[in-house]
Amino acid sequence: MPQGVDAATFTKALDELAAIVGKEWVFVDELPLSAYRDAYSPLADGEMLPSAAVAPANMEQIQQALKVFNAYKLPIWTFGNGRNFAYGGPAPRQSGYVMFDLKRMNRILEVNEKYGYALVEPGVSYFQLHRHLRKIGSKLWVDPAAPGWGGVMGNALEHGAGYTPYGDHFVMQCGMEVVLADGKVVRTGQGAIEGSQHWQSTKHAAGPHFDGMFTQSNFGIVTKMGIWLMPEPPGYKPFMITYEREEDLAAIFDAVLPLKINQVIPNAAVAVDLLWEVSAKTTRRHYFDGKGPIPDSIRKKIASDHGLGMWNFYAALYGPPPIIENNWKLVEAAMMSIPGAKLHLDRENDPAWDYRVQLMRGEPNMTEFSIMNWIGGGGHINFSPISAPDGKEALSQYNLIKQRCHDFGFDYIGEFLVGWRDMHHILMIMYDRADDGMRKSAYDLFGKLVDEAAGAGFGEYRTHLAFMDQIAKTYKHNDGALWDLHHRLKDVLDPNGILSPGKQGIWPQAMRNQAQSHGRLNKDFKD
């Protein structure tokens, strides 16, 4: 039941919602609601469970439903595809919220071949858009997140990344339609000009740029979003370079930075650690049946058995073949200068190579899920600090995080992804979700990493539901002025506090005080 709402009132609200969306699109039974859980949650059973789910079909139904949510002050949790696993999946920030499931709104409203963009609704997945493009004979690519069932809009709103040159999804987003908490519909940028044909072509318009405010936030419900799509290039050259030593990470990033900044390597290049890379092919239990991190001697055997390095660097070149040929000379000179580097332009029977090559040319797939076999039991949460792509900084961050993983009995399983000027470090903390002790250790490790990374000047770019408050508090310049601003906006735009309360640590006034006085923030795990 939503907090502070009695059963009779809730039933009345559900009746009104059913009259808007149809009874078949209001869910209260256990089975359909089970689809709205975090399948990989690090929390104890029974946390973050919804009270009901409502699935509108269009913007008008959203507007009408918002009237009901406001009237009864029902907290809702809005999502498109709900595949945000490792960060909470579709689950709500707190138990009792009503899931506002926008999956039915899955139309691809426009594909513009000339300017290279699509306009999509919240429920459109990468697979759906990819298949649509191929069906209509388009020469445009999608840039999928690693699991291709994710939502085009949802991933961009969460600042997610892909692996083609269009890999920074928020940067590639252009133009939004947003329903505010009071039902008012706003179009951003050129979309505010009646009859404009340029809503998805340019981000520039008169006045403030609001799009970012509706990402990783709870200020409105995005119902349409433009996304730029990369034209198929005349040439494509994927490659992998393996590096023998862990400390090579510093040299890798010092070599790759000028190549990235000068756009010689145009895509989101990634340095993948040994265990992440090999886990698509084998499992930990094939090598080590003990507790704690895998010993170095076994790591070396794994690397040797599978022809891998301690770091495995993937990138690709795109464009006319003469340009690729020219740029390749620069890449080879820089990246192969590190002692022990081995170049791979193809790898037979290697599923990790196959799926990376597909991702870098915009073909969605789900292969990355196979790395969940590494431990068995599938649980994982991603700790994702972000920084500049500096070699020394990358190595220092790696050493700190690896040591903490080992302290808590976990293997370090991670990758570093380089964007335009940034480096996303993704640590995948894997655990058997049926093992309560392991799950709690993963939770404790994550919490410690947040504080230690912040102490060293690193913030996370995205996080699991359970750590949103803790991470919000690490952004504490000038006594937390940034989150104060978020809260001031929240109170004005959503005075009843119905939209996704607690998303990214942004709470409405009423729940803000209560959450702090009850000490609920950062204390989700109950033994």
Added chain:
Amino acid sequence: MAWDVSRRTVVSGGAVGAVVAGLGIGRSAFAQRPRKIIVIEETHVPESRLFAETFINSGRAAQVVRIDRSFNGLLHELEAVEGVLVGLTSDPAAMIAGQILVAGGARPLLQWTHQYRKLRWEHQTVGAPTLLARASVGWPSVLAHHMQDALVGDRQDAELRCQSGHCGLGGKSPGMLVSWAFEVGVQQS
């Protein structure tokens, strides 16, 4: 309109695990109306192949859906199926199938786990502990037969754990597998 909103207690963190919790769901409905069985085979997993082969050889599989390491087949081929879907797959394949099928209105019938630890297979199932414990390498075949019985109602209801004798782990086995069954295309009661 009546919404029974006060009775629910949802207990598990798993996507489908809480709802399935062994084999307690849908028995009578399935027993009354035997339906087409579709077997999901994860082609690179040896146990999954043996499980599917047993279903095929017994004449009980009306259709086999084969998926590769990309798992793409789970997204593309489960949308239009109707009947009872069964599989012995890796944990991620089971998770993906569960997410897609439940969101599409499918009803979970069973979910069991099989884990290789310390040179033995550990099975968490409902019924058949002795048979599974005695089988080492051939356990997926025993499991397939047991699941066929379970799906037509000839089974016990107690959840059981058992261990095999010492045995090796195949090089291509993920070592942690899930056997599962969903019924698709049936009205919720």
